[in-house]
Amino acid sequence: MKTKRVLIIDDEADxxxxxxxCLEIIGDWTVILASSGYEGLAKAVDEKPDVILLDIMMPxxxxxxxxxxLRENSDTAQIPIILLTAKAQSSxxxxxxxxxxxxxxxxxxxxxxxxxxxxAALSR
Amino acid sequence: xRILLVxxxxxxxxxxxxxxxxxxxxxxxxxxxxxxxxxxxxxxxxLVILDVVxxxxxxxxxxxxxxxxxxxxxxxMLTALDSSNRKxxxxxxxxxxxxxxxxxxxxxxARIRVLLRRAQAPVLSMLSWGALQLNPNTQxxxxxxxxxxxxxxxxxxxxxxxxxxxxxxxxxxxxxxxWNCEEAPGEDTVTAHMKGLRRKLTAVGAPPDLIKTVYxxxxxxxxxxxDEARSAPVLGKELADEQAQAAPPAPQTVQxxxxxxxxxxxxxKPQHEERLAAIKQAVEALAANQMTAELxxxxxxxxxxxxxxLGVFGLPVGxxxxxxxxxxxxxxxxxxxxxxxxLQRWIAALEREITRGPSSRDRWDAQPILPxxxxxxxxxxxxxxxxxxxxxxxxxxxVISDHRHLRLLRSQATxxxxxxxxxxSNKTLPPLPDLGIFSCAIDTVDEVVLDKLxxxxxxxxxxxxxxxxxxxxxxxxxxxARLGHSTFLHNPDIEQILGxxxxxxxxxxxxxxxxxxxxxxxxxxATLRTILEPWGVKLTTLEHAPQFWAILQRFSPDxxxxxxxxxxxxxxxxxxxxxxxPAWHHLPIVFLSAHSAPPHQHAAMLAGxxxxxxxxxxxxxxxxxxxxxxxxxxxxxxxxxxxxxxxx
Numbered sequence: 001m002k003t004k005r006v007l008i009i010d011d012e013a014d015x016x017x018x019x020x021x022c023l024e025i026i027g028d029w030t031v032i033l034a035s036s037g038y039e040g041l042a043k044a045v046d047e048k049p050d051v052i053l054l055d056i057m058m059p060x061x062x063x064x065x066x067x068x069x070l071r072e073n074s075d076t077a078q079i080p081i082i083l084l085t086a087k088a089q090s091s092x093x094x095x096x097x098x099x100x101x102x103x104x105x106x107x108x109x110x111x112x113x114x115x116x117x118x119x120a121a122l123s124r
Numbered sequence: 125x126r127i128l129l130v131x132x133x134x135x136x137x138x139x140x141x142x143x144x145x146x147x148x149x150x151x152x153x154x155x156x157x158x159x160x161x162x163x164x165x166x167x168x169x170x171l172v173i174l175d176v177v178x179x180x181x182x183x184x185x186x187x188x189x190x191x192x193x194x195x196x197x198x199x200x201m202l203t204a205l206d207s208s209n210r211k212x213x214x215x216x217x218x219x220x221x222x223x224x225x226x227x228x229x230x231x232x233x234a235r236i237r238v239l240l241r242r243a244q245a246p247v248l249s250m251l252s253w254g255a256l257q258l259n260p261n262t263q264x265x266x267x268x269x270x271x272x273x274x275x276x277x278x279x280x281x282x283x284x285x286x287x288x289x290x291x292x293x294x295x296x297x298x299x300x301x302x303w304n305c306e307e308a309p310g311e312d313t314v315t316a317h318m319k320g321l322r323r324k325l326t327a328v329g330a331p332p333d334l335i336k337t338v339y340x341x342x343x344x345x346x347x348x349x350x351d352e353a354r355s356a357p358v359l360g361k362e363l364a365d366e367q368a369q370a371a372p373p374a375p376q377t378v379q380x381x382x383x384x385x386x387x388x389x390x391x392x393k394p395q396h397e398e399r400l401a402a403i404k405q406a407v408e409a410l411a412a413n414q415m416t417a418e419l420x421x422x423x424x425x426x427x428x429x430x431x432x433x434l435g436v437f438g439l440p441v442g443x444x445x446x447x448x449x450x451x452x453x454x455x456x457x458x459x460x461x462x463x464x465x466x467l468q469r470w471i472a473a474l475e476r477e478i479t480r481g482p483s484s485r486d487r488w489d490a491q492p493i494l495p496x497x498x499x500x501x502x503x504x505x506x507x508x509x510x511x512x513x514x515x516x517x518x519x520x521x522x523v524i525s526d527h528r529h530l531r532l533l534r535s536q537a538t539x540x541x542x543x544x545x546x547x548x549s550n551k552t553l554p555p556l557p558d559l560g561i562f563s564c565a566i567d568t569v570d571e572v573v574l575d576k577l578x579x580x581x582x583x584x585x586x587x588x589x590x591x592x593x594x595x596x597x598x599x600x601x602x603x604x605a606r607l608g609h610s611t612f613l614h615n616p617d618i619e620q621i622l623g624x625x626x627x628x629x630x631x632x633x634x635x636x637x638x639x640x641x642x643x644x645x646x647x648x649x650a651t652l653r654t655i656l657e658p659w660g661v662k663l664t665t666l667e668h669a670p671q672f673w674a675i676l677q678r679f680s681p682d683x684x685x686x687x688x689x690x691x692x693x694x695x696x697x698x699x700x701x702x703x704x705x706p707a708w709h710h711l712p713i714v715f716l717s718a719h720s721a722p723p724h725q726h727a728a729m730l731a732g733x734x735x736x737x738x739x740x741x742x743x744x745x746x747x748x749x750x751x752x753x754x755x756x757x758x759x760x761x762x763x764x765x766x767x768x769x770x771x772x
Contacts, residue, residue: 003347012429012433014433015429015432015433015436018437019436021385025384026381086428086431086432107431107435107436108443109435111381111436
């Protein structure tokens with residue numbers, strides 16, 4: 001059983017920690033945390049996670065810019081990205097989908113189902 | 125592994141207890157069926173050994189009751205009666221195996237091993253994790269080719285993890301599994317044994333985090349990496365395959381996650397309070413026409429963050445309120461000082477949610493919030509206008525056109541509540557609306573209709589009611605009060621009705637109270653169960669006072685109900701014991717007694733009771749008195765962090 005590794009990039013410390021807890025308990029994920037887009041980029045290159053959970057609304061480098069940088073870097077271009085967003089309007093979802101992401105998970109997410117949502121997105 | 129032995133013969137019980145303890149099982153002994161039933165309700169047992177002929181409640185009846193209440197642990201029947209009929213009766217009642225007296229201790233131990241293996245590890249007799257192997261038959265433990273010499277408790281600790289390879293165990297869950305009631309050590313003991321076990325594992329070359337600490341929760345086996353998994357036996361791999369199929373998480377895992385989130389909540393709560401303060405500050409500035417760009421942006425972002433975080437931490441109403449605030453603040457140009465009263469109401473409701481925090485209840489789902497029944501005077505507004513405005517506020521509504529529709533809403537609410545009470549289930553019911561809107565002028569409604577309305581509203585669980593009336597006379601108010609849980613508004617506008625509705629709904633997300641009742645009268649205990657459980661109260665009943673202390677510590681009730689006179693220890697004795705322990709100073713204690721004379725009441729109050737209730741009191745009055753104590757207790761806990769910390 002290979003431990004799956006997920007990088008969570010979110011500026012909200014409580015959400016980061018709660019997400020880490022849920023994924024460690026439900027789903028055996030190894031969790032790597034980053035509190036900003038810049039830190040996320042560096043950790044994605046260093047750690048090569050199996051998947052990245054990326055918050056859209058962050059101060060400094062926002063989620064969409066972070067995603068663009070991840071795609072531009074050959075080391076991280078292939079890592080599936082799941083967007084965590086509170087914006088759930090269909091026009092925005094269509095826009096996000098065009099960016100080649102694995103899935104969008106709307107906040108507040110269901111903590112007990114998050115691991116399954118990520119696994120389902122990766123198996124598609 | 126924790127085993128309950130229900131046996132009234134002291135000699136046999138002593139022999140079995142000693143034999144089981146020598147195999148490192150934690151054993152509790154009950155002398156009769158009733159006590160056995162109480163212990164089963166209070167603790168998690170891996171296996172139950174039942175004598176057939178028992179006082180109070182015989183073994184077959186107890187076994188039947190266990191299965192009726194969906195307890196699935198293996199049951200081994202033990203009896204001197206070598207009769208086929210009794211064996212068949214026992215097996216039909218749900219026992220897994222049967223052994224007749226006189227018995228060989230070794231045979232019983234072997235059968236217990238088989239039953240436990242069948243129940244918990246269907247594949248392997250050898251338990252393995254990477255290079256670590258534990259043989260339950262010989263009790264040998266090896267890592268690679270090196271043998272480990274473990275103490276009995278370290279051995280059982282390791283076995284516990286190897287038999288539950290994906291489970292996270294809290295320290296208290298470990299205590300429950302490996303120690304019996306009488307030992308009842310503190311959680312530090314678990315930490316000490318864990319330290320010893322880890323040291324021995326590391327000494328033979330195992331990774332230091334083979335049993336890793338899960339922050340805020342407890343311990344679990346560290347998942348194996350790919351190479352280790354390939355060489356690992358089947359159990360770990362099967363679990364991995366199951367997880368890859370994205371099965372829903374087990375209820376036990378969900379409970380662990382909930383517990384972890386509740387624990388994390390305490391440390392992140394200040395962040396939420398800061399966010400709330402940012403919103404408050406902006407709305408105060410708005411009311412004073414002094415809103416600045418910075419205040420506005422901070423508040424908008426705080427509402428946005430609260431919406432996401434509160435939902436994850438299990439405060440759905442708080443998340444909804446934050447969303448309403450975020451939506452109202454969406455466009456700075458459109459936010460006007462006139463919006464501040466509505467915003468302040470939402471903020472007040474949100475503050476209550478944050479103060480209350482996530483529910484500590486153990487149920488699979490949050491308690492359903494019942495629809496608020498809004499009876500609105502047709503002279504004030506039309507139900508459809510109110511429904512339209514409610515929709516804009518994110519509330520779901522159902523306009524009720526006649527009493528038939530009202531009965532339908534009532535039955536939907538009852539069905540949802542009963543499904544929730546019954547516990548985890550795949551049954552899905554249609555969602556309940558937030559508001560049920562019914563056109564009704566309370567001042568002109570006749571007595572017959574009022575009685576019918578009252579009967580519908582006050583079924584268990586009673587529906588909350590909001591009444592908007594054009595007539596504010598005392599007569600109208602008295603009529604409205606007859607509906608029970610009602611709130612009366614005189615000449616409200618739509619905005620006031622909706623603000624009050626959101627406020628009331630935030631109050632309705634009640635948490636379940638845990639109540640411990642000690643009474644030697646089984647009929648009284650059964651009566652209390654019938655009265656209290658429909659209200660979502662989690663009840664533990666205890667007939668025998670000597671078990672009191674262990675059960676109090678483990679169950680950690682929100683309210684204690686004591687009988688005055690009991691054999692062995694009186695209620696007054698127990699009350700004094702509770703009050704002399706700092707951690708329980710604030711626990712509400714209510715005496716329920718047939719003795720109504722003032723000297724008894726004085727004695728109870730002197731011993732530290734909060735209330736003294738006559739057993740002849742009717743069910744509804746009893747509930748009011750008990751819930752009043754819980755309400756006082758909760759408000760004092762939320763306003764006094766130190767006392768809350770003591771209780772936790």
